[in-house]
Amino acid sequence: xxxxxxxxxxxxxxxxxxxxxxxxxxxxxxxxxxxxxxxxxxxxxxxxxxxxxxxxxxxxxxxxxxxxxxxxxxxxxxxxxxxxxxxxxxxxxxxxxxxxxxxxxxxxxxxxxxxxxxxxxxxxxxxxxxxxxxxxxxxxxxxxxxxxxxxxxxxxxxxxxxxxxxxxxxxxxxxxxxxxxxxxx
Amino acid sequence: xxxxxxxxxxxxxxxxxxxxxxxxxxxxxxxxxxxxxxxxxxxxxxxxxxxxxxxxxxxxxxxxxxxxxxxxxxxxxxxxxxxxxxxxxxxxxxxxxxxxxxxxxxxxxxxxxxxxxxxxxxxxxxxxxxxxxxxxxxxxxxxxxxxxxxxxxxxxxxxxxxxxxxxxxxxxxxxxxxxxxxxxxxxxxxxxxxxxxxxxxxxxxxxxxxxxxxxxxxxxxxxxxxxxxxxxxxxxxxxxxxxxxxxxxxxxxxxxxxxxxxxxxxxxxxxxxxxxxxxxxxxxxxxxxxxxxxxxxxxxxxxxxxxxxxxxxxx
Numbered sequence: 001x002x003x004x005x006x007x008x009x010x011x012x013x014x015x016x017x018x019x020x021x022x023x024x025x026x027x028x029x030x031x032x033x034x035x036x037x038x039x040x041x042x043x044x045x046x047x048x049x050x051x052x053x054x055x056x057x058x059x060x061x062x063x064x065x066x067x068x069x070x071x072x073x074x075x076x077x078x079x080x081x082x083x084x085x086x087x088x089x090x091x092x093x094x095x096x097x098x099x100x101x102x103x104x105x106x107x108x109x110x111x112x113x114x115x116x117x118x119x120x121x122x123x124x125x126x127x128x129x130x131x132x133x134x135x136x137x138x139x140x141x142x143x144x145x146x147x148x149x150x151x152x153x154x155x156x157x158x159x160x161x162x163x164x165x166x167x168x169x170x171x172x173x174x175x176x177x178x179x180x181x182x183x184x185x
Numbered sequence: 186x187x188x189x190x191x192x193x194x195x196x197x198x199x200x201x202x203x204x205x206x207x208x209x210x211x212x213x214x215x216x217x218x219x220x221x222x223x224x225x226x227x228x229x230x231x232x233x234x235x236x237x238x239x240x241x242x243x244x245x246x247x248x249x250x251x252x253x254x255x256x257x258x259x260x261x262x263x264x265x266x267x268x269x270x271x272x273x274x275x276x277x278x279x280x281x282x283x284x285x286x287x288x289x290x291x292x293x294x295x296x297x298x299x300x301x302x303x304x305x306x307x308x309x310x311x312x313x314x315x316x317x318x319x320x321x322x323x324x325x326x327x328x329x330x331x332x333x334x335x336x337x338x339x340x341x342x343x344x345x346x347x348x349x350x351x352x353x354x355x356x357x358x359x360x361x362x363x364x365x366x367x368x369x370x371x372x373x374x375x376x377x378x379x380x381x382x383x384x385x386x387x388x389x390x391x392x393x394x395x396x397x398x399x400x401x402x403x404x405x406x407x408x409x410x411x412x413x414x415x416x417x418x419x420x421x422x423x424x425x426x427x428x429x430x431x432x433x434x435x436x437x438x439x440x441x442x443x444x445x446x447x448x449x450x451x452x453x454x455x456x457x458x459x460x461x462x463x464x465x466x467x468x469x470x471x472x473x474x475x476x477x478x479x480x481x482x483x484x485x486x487x488x489x490x491x492x493x494x495x496x497x498x499x500x
Contacts, residue, residue, distance in 0.1 A: 029273070036270060120256065123313070124263035131271035134411065139273070 019152050023161050026143040030164050033136040034082070037167065040129045041076070041089065047118075047125055048073050048096075054118055055099070058109045062102055069095045082165040093126070133167050140164045190390050194341045197383045198223065200376045201348050219351060227343035242292050242440070248280035248302045257308045264317050265301055268324045271409040277301050277327060286430040287311070287423045289442040291323040292332060299327045310426060311419050318406060318416030319442055325405035331398045332440075338391050345387040352380040395463045403470055407477050417474035424467045438463050 052066050059066065072095045076088040100122075103109055144163040147156040198220025205219065251258035262279050269276045277291075277299040287307035293299030301323045308316065326332065407413035423443045430445035438445055444464040 033273065036273075040270070117256065117259075120260055120263065124260075124267060127263075127267045128270055131267050131409075135271055135273045 016155065019155050020159065023143075023146060023152070023156060023159070026139065026146060027161065027164075030136070030139045030143050033132070033139050034167075037129065037132045037136055040125065040132045041085075044092075044125050044129060045073060045077055047121060051099070051118060051122060055103065055106075055109060058106045059102065062099075065095070065098055065102060069099055082167060086167050089129075093129075096122075096126070137166050140166055190338065190341055190387075190394065193383075193386065193390065194224075194345055195220065197345055197348050197380060200380055201352050204373055204376060204380075205352070219348060223344045223347040223351070224340075226347055227340045243280060243300060243302065246282060246290075246302070247284070248282050248300075251279055251281045257305075260313065261303055261308060261316065261320075264313070264320050265324075267317065268320045268409060271321070272324050272328050274324070274328060275299075277324075279303075281305055281308070284430065286445070287426050287443075288430045288445055289319050289323055290440040291326040292440060293327060294333055294336070296327065301327075304430070306426075307423075310422055314412065314415035315419035315422065317410055318412065318419045321406035321409040322402050322416060322442060324409065325402040326398070329398065329401060329405060331402065334398065335395065335440075338394050342384075342387045342391050346384050349380055349383050352377070392463050396465045399465050399470070400473070403474060404477070407474065413474040413477040417471050417478065420467055420471045420474070424471075443467065 048069060052070060056063075056066065069092070072088070072092040076085065076092045079085040079088040146152050147161050147163055201219045251262060253259055253262070258281060261281065265279050266276060275296045277293065277296075278301070280300055280302040282302060282304045284304045285306040286304055287310045289301070289303045289307055291299065291301050301320060303316075303319070307319065311319065403416065406416050410416070420443070430441070441464075444462060
């Protein structure tokens with residue numbers, strides 16, 4: 001009889017340790033994934049002045065649109081926290097999307113080699129942001145699910161694990177497919 | 186599947202030990218010598234290859250560092266970066282092979298020495314989305330630890346080959362022939378046959394494992410890119426290109442994206458093809474990916490899945 005009790009305590013102990021460790025590991029991975037998004041966003045901040053500089057000459061009539069990109073960039077750089085920066089980033093992506101769409105109207109812009117390189121850089125930057133965000137959101141889903149399903153929810157409540165916020169995409173942006181500016185071969 | 190493989194290995198080992206060394210009886214040795222010895226030899230051989238590592242493989246197929254002056258190579262590096270982010274892993278090393286055959290492979294036994302290798306033929310043939318699908322597929326092989334798994338499988342295949350070799354040699358020597366006489370022929374005749382045929386069975390099993398991992402990598406790639414259509418179109422283009430990749434060998438075939446040792450067999454979908462290829466039929470892979478994308482097969486333009494005759498090239 002005493003053996004059965006010890007066995008139960010032992011199994012419970014193993015479960016406790018492993019669940020706690022899983023939750024903690026997930027929390028760290030979520031934080032790490034968030035930093036990855038940050039790295040990609042900085043990359044984009046650095047690229048935008050280049051973009052504006054190189055298209056300015058061609059796109060004389062679109063100064064407004066370009067100015068909007070620059071404004072959106074500084075707003076995004078100033079934002080903090082998951083929710084606020086998600087919104088600011090959404091606005092920046094949207095204004096960039098507008099520039100990309102307008103670039104289609106300038107054939108001489110699409111032809112120059114420098115700009116082809118720049119376009120590949122921008123394409124990959126946008127994709128990297130999208131993929132880093134996708135990975136972050138997948139991890140958050142996993143982490144939050146683990147906190148809410150039985151029986152790990154009891155442990156998560158006791159040790160005060162908090163659900164993480166999604167890096168959500170505003171409505172308007174979800175309609176836009178991932179950017180692909182490279183010429184089809 | 187792999188568990189079944191290990192059981193098969195132990196069974197063959199046991200059979201050899203029983204027939205030739207009288208193991209599991211009173212007069213024989215206390216433990217199965219042949220099983221342990223052959224496993225040891227196979228492990229030694231495979232582990233040398235394992236720790237010599239990706240370097241040997243990459244050298245044998247002529248992989249080189251990408252040249253960042255070439256836009257396509259830069260694009261490749263960018264795509265690999267994107268997929269590393271999507272899978273949440275460390276950036277693998279990137280290599281290109283100067284070869285017109287469109288193909289790709291992943292090697293490396295852990296995240297740190299992982300490498301993704303792509304032919305220049307693939308880079309010229311595919312557009313960005315399609316290349317992304319292929320790279321995602323290779324990234325999945327690294328993440329799913331398929332390379333470690335296939336190493337284990339090749340240890341087992343090697344061990345069975347050694348056992349079968351011993352079994353056949355032992356049969357012709359009179360000493361073991363006499364020993365055989367004391368055992369019931371009802372038992373040792375089927376066992377001998379099984380030992381003789383075991384290398385074939387082992388290969389069939391190894392290929393089944395390899396095919397399973399290919400399907401899994403396709404599915405994982407779709408999860409990373411959220412775009413199964415890109416990978417499906419890449420497979421279609423590679424199928425229609427029909428270039429064999431010259432530098433691949435039987436030993437490295439299972440590492441590649443599309444089977445480099447392409448035979449007519451690979452495009453068929455009947456039972457024989459299902460047993461003897463390292464890769465699942467390319468048409469079936471394409472069909473499953475389009476299903477993931479939610480596009481019914483009948484609507485896919487240029488689809489040749491229904492007519493297998495045309496599968497070897499453009500009609």
